[in-house]
Amino acid sequence: MPDQVIHQVAPGWAVVAVGLVGVFAILAASLDGVLVSRHDGRSSVRGWKKPLDETARLMRQRRRTTLAADSLLWRIGGAGLVVVACLKFAVVPLGQWTLADLAVGIVWFNALDVMVWALVWMIGWGPNSADSLIGGYRFLAQALAYELPLMFALTAPAVAAQSLRVGDVVAAQQGLWFVVWMPIAFAIYCLAVVAFSVWGPFSPAAGADIAGGILAELSGPDRLLVLAGRYALLAAGAAFAVPLFLGGGAGPLLPAWCWVMVKTLILLAALVAIRHRLPHLRADRFVEVGWLILLPAVLLQLLVVAAIVAGRG
Amino acid sequence: MGLKRWLSRQAVARVHVLVVETPGSWATRVAVEQALSRRGWQSAASPADADALLVCGTPGPRLQETIDHVWDQLPGPRARVDAPSPDSALRALEEAETILLDLNRQSDDARHRPTTVTNDDDHSGMEHSGMDMSGPGGIALAAGGPDRDGLEMDVLHLPLGPILQYWPPGLVVRCALQGDVVTDAEVEILEPPTGAEPDESIASLPRRIDVAADILALAGWSDMAANVRYTRDVMIAGADLKHAATQLDRLRTRVGRSRLLRWSLRDLGRVDSAALTEYRLGEDCRGDVYDRLMRLLDLPVEPTDVAIEHSAVVAALPSLISGYDVAAARLIVASHMPLGRLGVVADRPGGGHA
Numbered sequence: 001m002p003d004q005v006i007h008q009v010a011p012g013w014a015v016v017a018v019g020l021v022g023v024f025a026i027l028a029a030s031l032d033g034v035l036v037s038r039h040d041g042r043s044s045v046r047g048w049k050k051p052l053d054e055t056a057r058l059m060r061q062r063r064r065t066t067l068a069a070d071s072l073l074w075r076i077g078g079a080g081l082v083v084v085a086c087l088k089f090a091v092v093p094l095g096q097w098t099l100a101d102l103a104v105g106i107v108w109f110n111a112l113d114v115m116v117w118a119l120v121w122m123i124g125w126g127p128n129s130a131d132s133l134i135g136g137y138r139f140l141a142q143a144l145a146y147e148l149p150l151m152f153a154l155t156a157p158a159v160a161a162q163s164l165r166v167g168d169v170v171a172a173q174q175g176l177w178f179v180v181w182m183p184i185a186f187a188i189y190c191l192a193v194v195a196f197s198v199w200g201p202f203s204p205a206a207g208a209d210i211a212g213g214i215l216a217e218l219s220g221p222d223r224l225l226v227l228a229g230r231y232a233l234l235a236a237g238a239a240f241a242v243p244l245f246l247g248g249g250a251g252p253l254l255p256a257w258c259w260v261m262v263k264t265l266i267l268l269a270a271l272v273a274i275r276h277r278l279p280h281l282r283a284d285r286f287v288e289v290g291w292l293i294l295l296p297a298v299l300l301q302l303l304v305v306a307a308i309v310a311g312r313g
Numbered sequence: 314m315g316l317k318r319w320l321s322r323q324a325v326a327r328v329h330v331l332v333v334e335t336p337g338s339w340a341t342r343v344a345v346e347q348a349l350s351r352r353g354w355q356s357a358a359s360p361a362d363a364d365a366l367l368v369c370g371t372p373g374p375r376l377q378e379t380i381d382h383v384w385d386q387l388p389g390p391r392a393r394v395d396a397p398s399p400d401s402a403l404r405a406l407e408e409a410e411t412i413l414l415d416l417n418r419q420s421d422d423a424r425h426r427p428t429t430v431t432n433d434d435d436h437s438g439m440e441h442s443g444m445d446m447s448g449p450g451g452i453a454l455a456a457g458g459p460d461r462d463g464l465e466m467d468v469l470h471l472p473l474g475p476i477l478q479y480w481p482p483g484l485v486v487r488c489a490l491q492g493d494v495v496t497d498a499e500v501e502i503l504e505p506p507t508g509a510e511p512d513e514s515i516a517s518l519p520r521r522i523d524v525a526a527d528i529l530a531l532a533g534w535s536d537m538a539a540n541v542r543y544t545r546d547v548m549i550a551g552a553d554l555k556h557a558a559t560q561l562d563r564l565r566t567r568v569g570r571s572r573l574l575r576w577s578l579r580d581l582g583r584v585d586s587a588a589l590t591e592y593r594l595g596e597d598c599r600g601d602v603y604d605r606l607m608r609l610l611d612l613p614v615e616p617t618d619v620a621i622e623h624s625a626v627v628a629a630l631p632s633l634i635s636g637y638d639v640a641a642a643r644l645i646v647a648s649h650m651p652l653g654r655l656g657v658v659a660d661r662p663g664g665g666h667a
Binding site for chain 1: 320321323324325326327328329350353358359361362364386388389390423469470471477478479490492493529530531532533534535536537539543571573574576577638639640641643644
């Protein structure tokens with residue numbers, strides 16, 4: 001059994017953490033490229049190169065602005081997604097090391113994904129363009145549907161561990177991972193990660209029907225930041241699921257930090273893979289699902305968890 | 314300079330092309346799509362996303378004006394090329410690549426572009442009279458109006474088309490929006506089909522399937538849209554029609570099995586018998602978007618009678634999309650197949666073998 005004491009590392013390691021988020025995001029983008037290439041019957045080699053090609057293309061492309069754009073908010077929104085993803089990653093323990101061992105780690109994560117509301121809205125609002133604005137509306141409608149279920153899904157592991165500290169949640173999973181006895185909370189958490197990353201079935205905000213929505217007016221490095229931000233959010237979401245539901249660093253043979261990475265990558269790959277496989281969940285219809293199905297389901301889950309914890313004593 | 318060159322080499326591996334389909338250039342657009350996919354390039358969703366602008370067919374004066382306007386919105390480095398016929402598609406892409414790699418030409422282009430954005434919104438032909446023009450940049454402020462719940466809400470004007478992915482060529486729908494709900498719409502055919510009557514290839518299977526692919530793409534199911542487009546291309550190639558028919562059948566089953574899709578498209582733009590009579594629409598407009606999609610994926614038993622009804626659909630369009638949000642409105646427009654046949658087919662699928 002590995003040592004479960006969590007050490008907070010020096011702030012300088014933040015550079016490594018940001019690098020890790022970057023690596024995860026690049027791998028996610030590569031995987032997406034491969035999946036699309038293979039589906040279209042082209043070579044996967046081209047797919048792997050997707051992050052490189054797209055980065056080169058967008059670094060070379062000029063930035064642009066629109067008439068009467070709210071540039072400040074627009075740029076804050078665009079740059080913010082990557083920042084939020086890195087801040088989320090800061091509370092994920094890699095084995096026994098963590099960057100920030102907050103007493104309220106879970107609340108920290110939740111606060112940051114509420115921040116995504118503001119950022120995506122600003123990206124939609126900023127360029128003074130109807131398409132982008134509609135993208136912003138759609139994201140807010142979607143967020144109204146996933147946020148409350150997500151909050152309760154995050155609460156379930158906290159109740160079981162009787163702590164909001166991420167390290168305690170990991171420690172409480174010795175023997176049995178939370179995903180086993182709170183599968184609904186885990187499923188809703190994953191769904192919400194895809195949703196706050198504006199990804200796959202939850203990307204009507206960036207839909208082709210509104211010329212790319214929140215992405216419609218972005219070009220060059222600004223676009224690159226937003227696209228990278230989406231992958232980074234997906235990666236941060238996958239990484240946070242590991243201490244929360246998947247037993248943290250628990251696993252045979254490999255060191256704990258390695259298991260965290262492996263689990264993160266597997267979950268991230270699964271989240272990336274669903275992208276093109278499902279139709280969009282249109283925001284107006286998804287709101288119904290969010291409130292009538294997801295919310296009651298996760299509350300029920302929470303009730304079960306609370307009853308078990310109380311019963312255990 | 315070495316770095317710049319290397320960067321541009323990498324960048325042209327995955328050029329995003331804004332493809333403009335002029336009325337009557339369907340086959341050219343399809344040929345361009347095939348060429349794009351062969352090179353690993355992709356279609357751009359908006360001018361900001363595009364490195365190259367490719368015009369299929371020959372645009373008339375009004376469409377030309379819009380194309381010029383869109384060209385100004387490409388961020389650059391940028392290339393503008395034409396594909397007047399299906400067999401010029403590949404060459405047009407090669408030309409675009411050459412232009413994008415020509416660093417001197419690109420820096421010249423950048424130097425000669427205006428650096429500030431000005432309000433030249435008048436091309437949209439919108440009536441500005443009576444609007445408050447005191448907004449930032451001299452743009453009109455949104456006026457208010459009662460929304461569907463009886464509350465006062467800003468009205469926003471959004472023209473859909475003519476240059477838009479998965480959109481019938483030459484069509485413009487000027488929408489009045491509250492939030493993202495269409496409250497009112499005006500339809501205009503920018504470039505009416507001229508001369509010859511639509512020939513049988515307009516109702517041909519590849520074209521029907523192409524419309525189905527558009528609907529799937531708009532519904533966000535890009536994998537399936539790609540599958541359907543692949544089948545379309547097999548049919549156009551015409552080598553193995555039997556294989557294509559089996560493939561289509563299999564796709565139809567897979568599409569039909571998706572509950573998510575059915576749930577997402579059900580009841581959108583439902584046209585019942587009363588509406589059919591009221592708007593004088595043809596039988597293939599019946600039902601909701603889902604019904605129409607599934608019918609498009611059917612192998613037709615007999616050729617449907619299409620020549621009469623497209624003007625009726627155009628006339629009915631404002632009523633058909635009013636009250637829906639933009640996503641639904643786009644699906645509804647795409648699902649009324651005759652719109653896909655607005656253009657006269659000047660060129661034929663397969664390029665030449667008529």
